[in-house]
Amino acid sequence: MRNTSEILNKASWIKSDDICPYVYVRTENHIIHPGSRHSQLDWFKDYPILYKNPLELKELEFAEQIYHIEHRAFGPSNMAMPRWVFYDCAVMPGFVAGFAMRSSVLPESLKKNLRWSKDSEWTPLSLFIIIPTMAKGEWVAHNLCSVNSFLEKEEQLYALGFLSKAFGLWYANVETCIGMTQWLSPARKLHSHYGPMEVLSSYSPVHSHAKTLTYRLKVNTNCWLQFFTKEPDLEFLELYRPSGLMVEPKNESNLISIHHNIEKGTGPYFLSATEIAQKNLDESLTLYVPKT
Template sequence: MKTPTRNDEAIQLLEPFLAADPRHLAAFDTSPMGHEIPLANLIDPTRAASSEFFDRLGVLDGLTFGPEGMPMPRWLFYEASAFTGGIFGFAFRVETLPADLRVRLRLADDATGLVPVAMYIAIPADPPRVWYGHNLASLNRVLPELKLAGLASITKALGLRCFRCEEQIGATQWDSTALHVHTKFGPLGLLTAWTPAHAFTHSLTYRLPVAEAGLRSAMGDPDAPPIDRPEPEFEIAADDHDAMRELQRRIEAGERFVITGPPRVDVNRVQHTPVAVMPSA
């Protein structure tokens, strides 16, 4: 039985897909939470016929990460995504899309097949159970007429289950709206708070222990068990680089912190992310 989501209407119209090396398929759950990936939607990156599908993943990435200044080079979809890890997502069939949307999604008049509208990309960080999630994209905000609310959260939840991930590492920016999504899964342990090794120094690195309650809650299952969250002790404002550097100094000195829940957005549209101190290991 499919675990319900907060947007079953959209999920019924969409088809799940997985792009991964067929030699790794046994490592994946191809029916995550009952959302079965049809055999025809298992995309083999080593076949030339998959080229068009990867073109379309590039369009999805360009429409979402492009404006964020972080579009992925094409080779990364192969080397650090489908071949070494997996790309799980949801797609429409071209035939179901209205003509104006086909133009916006750069589809040829005679295009057929799957058009991805959301993807979660992860690669093993400490195989087989620790994965690094490096791309989460959804066209919900870009194409509101498709009514895809909740799609990134649903995609990440089912992607984590598909990859059989038990601990997820990720990096994001303190001003990223994606923090609203990642925090739905539970408290996020902070590994870095200021990250000069990343192209964006104001990135944080987090560690998420993946739990059933977090997955079901994030995807909007009304019967999801509650998530335990510590009380926040302070906030990091997305424009306060000094606070990020100071938190990084404390992390490097051995203190432990978690992001406890979703950011608060103030009247100037600045995000404030709640943080709690954890007992040291």
């Protein structure tokens, strides 16, 4: 199968029996038919899923390990998540997904960087938090991080962050995904690859970082493979055309001006994943509008 083999070439770690996707979820929030909405995607369907229940005291260590990754990844930007936010706002309404590695085979580079114990069979390597909203089929992607953010390049597991979010979206049959990311964050390169990315807010002063992009996308697994192949997204170019406006990620007055356009209803405006992948994070980006 082309899909699977393309991934295996670039992210060979995924075929290891010592790595598996996990879902940290209370029993009532289990998804009844994981993956049924995106059944044409064969990436995750054969993997056994490791389930962890946040309400079981014996699983506390797994939570501490998740916190450890999150604090290391977000500590430098002063956005580490308070424990009550994780519990009240993430784990109670939604769930956490990611990949875990069998603790007995953790390489030294990971042992040095992670909270781990040989008494825990599995050690988490990434986390993606997703929360359902009141709108039907719509979820909020609340947090994404992976150990890659604090490993040397040669020690990283390529696409760990990308595949963690892909797994969560696939698992929960997510139709529409909202998310928030800082304009200059490398995460923008990942988030734009799950479907055409509509800009809901280009300037978000209600957030602690005003230069935050709020986006919404209809999950479209047809374009996920392009994260690996770097092929242009032809489906996007068929449906959207340049609007004539450019967004300048470092320029606050430009972000505010674009936001006024959004409020006036001259959009909706979309970003191209192909263009985001090709450009540096501080370069201007074309805003696209639907052709019809």
